[in-house]
Amino acid sequence: MAQITLDNLAHSYLPDPKSSDDYALKELNHVWEDGAAYALLGSSGCGKSTLLNIISGLLRPSQGRILFEGQDVTDAPTAERNIAQVFQFPVVYDTMTVRDNLAFPLRNRGRPESYVAERVAEIAAMIGMEHMLDRKARGLTADAKQKISLGRGMVRKDVNALLFDEPLTVIDPHMKWELRTQLKKLHHDFGHTMIYVTHDQTEALTFANKVVVMYDGRVVQIGTPEELFERPEHTFVGYFIGSPGMNLLPAEVAGSEARIPGGTVPLAANYGSPRGRLQLGIRPEHLRLSATEGLPVTIRRIEDVGRHRILRADLAGHDLNIIAPEDQPVAEGANRVVVDPARIGIYADDWRVTAA
């Protein structure tokens, strides 16, 4: 177990990167606290896997350093870093039995057979494969294979960190939930530093104490699930987290007032006159329909998703999503929307502006 520090790290797959567009991973300084469970969230191709492979030593960064407990390991091979990593697609050793697969990382480190047997039994129970330990791994279903991969990742107790690269993609939803619970329990019991890469926000928000959101090779926000929801630092976070994501409307800001399509809304604080391309962000949860006050909207569609309803509306030519509570009927003639000023975020060139 270790604290992992990324110091001025960046990576490009090109031999001679020139502009910042050439970098798959843009300059990054970050400390992964010892024993915390992180989720690394972002859309495909944003540099998540690159970052993971750099941490595990499969990839050498083009610039910067990686430190484990303050010790520079940038040039240390994977074996020395003692890291476990689980990949997106199942990797099993076909010709070995399930048991030998699980024992492989331990045997490679020369652990005594009695210890190996004990650990394999524990892990097999955890992934629910005790009954097929003596089967050949070849010919198993994809999710059984992925469970073996997960098991191989977890079989070592003394790893510095456990890295998961979208490990549950190929697993069916029910098992997904169960395995995620197991991973949380594992984290709780052993306190490994865990980094869990995913593009599924539910997975990220339920797994981690801290979520790191990446966008276009950059870390845009690190925070608890609540922080990401309440105060997205970047429009991508607002849009990516939440279902549906944050509404973003072009805005002109003057002091504590914002002019958006369809009218003017008051702001909770004085923003002065920020520069750049301005947007007003408001979560669908923080909009309220009204018959008497607010901005005029046209409701196009109502989707009932069970615990609440999503109203797809049109505000002066812009799409607007509103979440209405399930127990409250949409009043007839309710064709105005009220914006909660305290929940508004103002974004200049996609980054959140703090009130003056």
Next chain:
Amino acid sequence: MDKPVNHKAWFLVLPVLVLVAFSAVIPLMTVVNYSVQDTFGNNVFFWNGLGWFQDLLASERMWNALVRQLIFSGVIIAIEIPLGIFVALNMPKRGVWASVVLVLMSLPLLIPWNVVGTIWQIFGRVDIGLLGYGLDALGIDYNYTQNPIHAWITVVVMDVWHWTSLVALLAYAGLQSIPDAYYQAAKIDQASRWKVFRFIELPKMAGVLMIAVLLRFMDSFMIYTEPFVLTGGGPGNATTFLSIDLVKMALGQFDLGPAAAFSLMYFLVILLISWVFYTVMTNLDKRGG
């Protein structure tokens, strides 16, 4: 559900039947016909039953050729398969060099058999050949035309030179199909180089290697042109393999009956060994699946 019955469909397979009949069945039946008859010339044949087959089974000449053939196929497979894998493992995986190496590797495969024989025949000559002259200059008394061991070594080396590329290319294709994640996982699991080979590369290559063994077996079992050009089956009968012996019998001595019986036995041996291969291969698949 009733299946529609339409006998016109037979017309569609007719061309294939005709082709196969003329290219395989009729010639084969002619051979069968010769194998059970004898003649004293003038195109007058009479029934000989299984006589030729009995003669053949009692013939030391045939058994010697068969043993030579089996040793030859065994030796070249035992050399070419591991060597081909070794070469494939060391070939560059991507980039310009990968293409260059691929082209170089396929060159020997493009050379006609008799040219390969001629190349080695001259290469090995003590008077003008680079190899023969060089070995002689080093004080090694090398002469493939007179020393059976030297002839054998030369024939084997020639075959290895000609065909290892094929094994290497097949193994290379097998290696290229392994996703990077396997190597990455092996690094994470701290697998040694040997274990990576044993548990990742070899299992993934198993399918193509089986095909490589089968191809090399069948091809080497039928080998004719190269040793014929190089040694002509000599010195003595040292490199007289089955097909060389067969051609001597059929065309040299014009013993059509014994030669026909010989061909049929030859055919049955190939069929038998191929069947064994096939069974082993499908069993391997089943055991895994």
